[in-house]
Amino acid sequence: MVKPIGVFDSGVGGTSIWKEVAKMLPHESTIYLADSANAPYGEKSKEEILQLSIKNTEFLLNQGCKLIVVACNTATTNAIDYLREHFQVPFIGIEPAIKPAALQTQTKKVGILATKGTLSSSLFSNTSKLYAEGITVLEQEGKGLVKLIESGDIKSEEMKTLLNQFLEPMLEQNIDCLVLGCTHYPYLIPILRELLPPNITIIDSGEAVARQTKAVLEQNNLMTQENNAPSHIFYSNKDVAVLEQLVNSPSAQISYLDF
Numbered sequence: 001m002v003k004p005i006g007v008f009d010s011g012v013g014g015t016s017i018w019k020e021v022a023k024m025l026p027h028e029s030t031i032y033l034a035d036s037a038n039a040p041y042g043e044k045s046k047e048e049i050l051q052l053s054i055k056n057t058e059f060l061l062n063q064g065c066k067l068i069v070v071a072c073n074t075a076t077t078n079a080i081d082y083l084r085e086h087f088q089v090p091f092i093g094i095e096p097a098i099k100p101a102a103l104q105t106q107t108k109k110v111g112i113l114a115t116k117g118t119l120s121s122s123l124f125s126n127t128s129k130l131y132a133e134g135i136t137v138l139e140q141e142g143k144g145l146v147k148l149i150e151s152g153d154i155k156s157e158e159m160k161t162l163l164n165q166f167l168e169p170m171l172e173q174n175i176d177c178l179v180l181g182c183t184h185y186p187y188l189i190p191i192l193r194e195l196l197p198p199n200i201t202i203i204d205s206g207e208a209v210a211r212q213t214k215a216v217l218e219q220n221n222l223m224t225q226e227n228n229a230p231s232h233i234f235y236s237n238k239d240v241a242v243l244e245q246l247v248n249s250p251s252a253q254i255s256y257l258d259f
Helices: 015-024 046-062 073-086 098-104 122-131 145-150 157-172 185-195 206-219 241-247
Strands: 005-009 030-034 067-070 109-114 136-141 177-181 201-203 232-236 252-256
Touching: 005 015, 005 046, 015 030, 015 067, 015 206, 015 241, 030 046, 046 067, 046 073, 067 073, 067 206, 073 122, 098 109, 098 122, 098 177, 098 201, 109 157, 136 157, 145 157, 145 185, 157 185, 177 185, 185 201, 232 241, 241 252
Parallel strands: 005 030, 005 067, 030 232, 109 136, 109 177, 177 201, 232 252
Antiparallel strands: none
């Protein structure tokens, strides 16, 4: 039996990670779980985030997943240590890409757009201390962005207004890198490119996560044979229309699931 890679997120945003994983590992089957009924995680307590992450993990393990990608920055920063300690499969987490931003910046000023749950976590704090010495990291909570993306209102005027409001203080401080610290946010890159000066580099974690997923599969002898025709199954506990729109793949099986 071919075991799939499990992926979960607070909603549809983690599909930005799923796309990178599926591109890098074209023979691997996947099961994606969108907990959209409970989005956004970033405004919940640490205990709530942990309990939801445990529930999502148990669901994916019951589907036979061999590895789980926690495709949510907030769930990674608040729950992944517990998950690794209490479950027997490898976990891949998502951290804001502070390190590549710190290496690239010329102005020594980096902006990060993330959820409250990520920015207030100890993991984020430790990552910043480790990689951003001598760099000014300007943190901005993207309050309201996840809800708009989950509703399919990515190109709305409300979205542009919010983004302008969040970006302005960072631009005034002369950032030259903007780190997207939530897996929903890569879907905003086309709008961000319109709103930002051309000299600003936008950085997200997708490709790095896919590389790490491949490396961990190889280390644990979990890679699927190359002649495998993969299946990609998606579940959501909310309206699946936005999920269908973002995944946009004829091979994907997308279903509503009451969980």
